[in-house]
Amino acid sequence: MADRRFRLALAVCCTAVFMVGLDSTALNVALPAIQRELHASVAGMQWTLDAYNMLVASLIMLAGSVADRVGRRRVLLAGFALFAAGSALCGLASSTGGLIAFRAVQGLGGAALGPVSLSVISQVAPDRAHRARAIGVWTASFAVGMAAGPLLGGVLVSAAGWRSVFWINVPVGLAVLALAARRLPESRAAVRRRFDAVGQLLVVALLGPLTYAIIDAPHRGFRAPAVLAAAAVAAAALAGLVVYERRRADPLIDPRFFRSAPFGGAVVISLGAFAVLGGYLFLSTLYLQDARGLSALAAGVWTLPMPLATVVCAPLAGRLLARRGPRPPLVLAGAALAAGALLIALFGAGSDALPFLAGSACVGAGVGLVDVPATHLAVAGMPHDRAGVASAVSTTSCRVGLSLGVALAGAVLAASLPGGTAPGVAAFTAAAGPAWWLLTGCGALVLVLGAVVTGSWARGTAHRVRSALPEERVMSASRAG
Template sequence: MAPAPGRRRRLLILAICCLSLFIVGLDNTVVNIALPEIQKDLGAQASGLQWVIDAYTLVLASLLMLFGSVADRFGRRRVFQTGLLLFVLGSLLCSLAPSLEWLVVFRALQAVGGSMLNPVAMSIITNTFTEPRERAQAIGVWGGVVGISMALGPLLGGFLVHGAGWPSIFLINVPVGLAACLLTARYVPESRAPRARRLDPVGQLLMVVMLGCGTAAIIEGPEHGWTSPLIIGLAAAALAALVAFPLWERRVAEPLVDPRFFRSAPFTGATVTAVCAFAALGGFLFLNTIYLQDVRRYSPVEAGLWTLPMAGMMLVCAPVSGRIVGSRGPRGPLVAAGLGLAASGVLLTRLSADSPAALLLVAYALFGFGFGMVNAPITNAAVSGMPRAQAGVAAAVASTSRQVGQSLGVAVIGTVVTSAVIGPVLTGFAPASHAGWWIVAGLGAAILVLGLVTTTAWATGTAARVAARLGGEPPTARPGVREAPPERLP
């Protein structure tokens, strides 16, 4: 029997939202494979390459929460379409960038558009799929698309760079983004929150200072000196914002990030897991690109093909993880993700300039398995215990954590490794990368522990109590997990 028209329309809306997520996620990874070509063409240093990545992820992280609130107030479809158009414009300008500085600026513009897409699309999904089980499955698909888009990035980027040069990795977004914009106008209904949240400009400013200054200090530290006035000033500003942010948020009636969310162990676990997983991804892609193209001298296409085991495992595991989360909960996928990422990192600590193919292929496959399993449980754990009115905000926090993690991964792991290189990259990079791979292994171990701790009966009880305080229904218990009753409120 054909599905009812209402269901077909809901599935079409889900597909449109996932299409926007696909191009935003693709741009998180497709650029990595082009970094050596960008470096040659624009004369960039290692820190400049880090900024090509982090200008995008930092702006995304800084503005996701803001535009979630703006969409609730001014209309989700309107903000979603504006984001698509800005993303297309930024992508077009990136392809025309005459210098590294302009490329970084246009990447930031691209990210402004991207920050209007993810949280708004999640709000559209959670308000379209109102039945709990169907909603969980839709969120699982949404989370799976993150892994799929990121899996295809290095492979697709290799073919594009080889065939048409690095500008083509940005031009591909133009027709896809325009198509998504037209489909949104035709099929996605306009919606607003019954009572829009107030904006929090002070909290927004503190977040920008905290993320921007902190990342700048990490990336620029080796070049300017860790004790230089510039780096000390940046670090001090980031630290001050880090301390002031939670203090300010407790004073605001409608904060940018409600501190009460973090009393939920599943929500807090999802946030930290997102940071760890995407830090591992950011470091993995950055180190892997330099190793394959600058050390082993592979072309962009060859480097992209070497990532096939990773991409294949992501493509297989992302939808499987979404189905498991929708039916059995997040524990299994989180534990599997932690094991896969940790094992991959440990294997790559043996990396040398002429490592055997088997070592690389197994390590890449393990990383793809782990990362493919982690995205769906992150999104599900973040929103499953929240009232429907708060789901968009919770999802925006999870998306912000992803971008923060990737920025930190590129900044911290990239800086640790590039600072340790002795001599030419050809001989010095592989041994210097071992410190970075140990960091990746440690991040995988952290995800494993979080998966075990935040899926217990105690953790489910904390989510129920937070839902009660926020004025919503407590979350449905996961299979095999006994739900604790909410505390009596004063």
């Protein structure tokens, strides 16, 4: 009976992350069709992606905390329902503004699907071996969803239009929702952390205005009152978050974590790596369909080397981590990301297909190599009772990186193409060139940090943080008594 319950939970949870992975790459293939039908600007397309990514990044930790309190099954079901409802509404959208708003509804659901599904697997696994294998399958499901996204998205857009990319989520989501509602067991945390409402609001106030300022600055002007106001709100939210969380006994994000060089480095590595991925997906889709004039299906085929390389390299990262530690996979990941963006910057956005395909494969390899060691680096230096929070911060940084990659790449592109996309390959290549160089720099940052934050000095900082946190908790408890 327990084994049957475990298999059911695994199927439900893997479906959740497969849907999220599929959506993250399939939608990029549909962007040009959305632009044509809804007359969307470059900023509108950026917000179509980032409304979802920003909400997920902002609410991942809240979703995990609420699930621990009210029940993981209940929150996972709510996530499926919101994701399916948001997908249905996106498929019915008649304007860019409506589509962006409905993508935010999807993001509310997506914030729960990832972290809560992993918690469910951890709770129902009968032993450590089953749990380890299940987490491997769960991770692979997301990668397979990403790999299938470009091709399936191209097929759907070519056969039934861009709305079908959203509608496909509805029957799958409702079917899994019905199954999980009847058969999935409920679970809650034995020790529940206090809800940090102020910290959560400050995170949203930081990420939302920051993304807005980056996306809209090229269109409104960097000195526009709305852009300056958004930047000021984001800066104030960041300062307030640091001050408030330092004084809170049970903070949403403990600033002391960042005294650990491996933890802080892992966060920046995740930001940089997933910024490359977000920028690559955004720029390559517009290049292939708008500049080269390929169909959605052909564009999906062209981008297949990226997700396929991710699927191939993710297990390799785990083996390298187990045998050699986090440094080799992180350095290789940074080198691959920088090489991929550099290849496309120098050669891949012209008429020759080979450099673009090779660059895409390098980007995919870098993404596959970075996730496992970056998460390990973030968690390894923390006390056991803080590992979940450290992992959540690392996961959040991946989503923030995706949002920033789309925002920055789109902003650089829009600054050179204020009237929309380029009429041909040459013009688009010239406009997108600085964005590819920016992504190359992000990859180089991953490479350098991968070498720096995995040495003996960095391990010493992690040890000091790990030693200090329990001591400070004991002292606080003594004072309270």
